[in-house]
Amino acid sequence: MASASEENQNRFSFEDVKSFPSVTNGKINIICFLEATSDLITLVGRLGKAFAPVKYDMQGNVDKIKMHYDYNEDSCLLELMLDEHSKGEHTAVEGVLWLNRALLFFELAFREIILCLQSRNYDENMKKIFTVAYEGSVKKYHNWFTQQLFALICKMSPTLPQIMKSFEIENNDAFETRLISFNATLNSVRSKIDDFFMEHNVLRDSM
Structure with a gap:
């Protein structure tokens, strides 16, 4: 018999996914960011067992952020990263870096899916879509085995x-509209995090 938590996850749909927070005054609310990321990870789990390594990798980076940062409902992710960097520590910062790369992968995949929805092309090869997203995001950081x-x-x-x-x-049509909106906020937050790494020269050797 499935547990209550398993039943809840089975009922989880795209409509339940929280959007990424707006970048307000150059700040990213960490709680809203983590909630949206966790919902996305739940969606990844719905893609099947093949995506389990992606799901666990993303969750591992979320766990690093939660474990190493003390934050409240008003905390800014970027400020916490800068504070950690100023202390010569980078555990959670590295978690954000790799998580942001995964977010780019899904942003690119969703962009391709949106194009398919707009053209009513529901038979597009998802292997092609995910390959395009992979080559445009994390492939260059992976060794041969991971590739x-x-x-x-x-x-x-x-x-x-x-x-x-x-x-x-x-x-x-509702899915297309919702996905466009979701991807727009994802792009805004992800781009802001990328800008942070460049502006503050954080983990430059890993960029």
């Missing part, structure tokens, strides 16, 4: 109709 693993993940990816079914999509 081969990700190639396998892309090959085993579900079809777009299967993804929409797993996200419990009932209206294609």
Whole structure:
């Protein structure tokens, strides 16, 4: 018999996903950021067992942030990163770096899915979409073995109709509108984090 938490996750749909927070006065609310990221990770889990390594890697980086930062409802992610960097520490900062790379992967994948929805092309090969996203985001940071693993993940990816079914999509047009809005806030936050790394010369050797 499934537990209550398992049943709740089974009922989780794309409509339940929280959007990433707006960048306000150059700040990113850490709680809203973590909530949106956690919801995205739950969606990744709905893509099937092939994406389990991606899910666990993202969750591991979220855990680093939660474990190493003391924060409240008003805390800014960027300020916490700068404070950690000023102390010569980088555990959580590295977690943010790798998490942001994963966010870029999904931003690019969602952008390709949006194009498919707009053209009513529901038969597009998701292996192609995920490969394009991978090559435009994290591939250059991975060694040969990890690249081969990700190639396998892309090959085993579900079809777009299967993804929409797993996200419990009932209206294609509403999904398209919601995904466009979600991806816009994701891009805004992710780009701001990228700017932070460049402006403050944080982990420059890893960029």
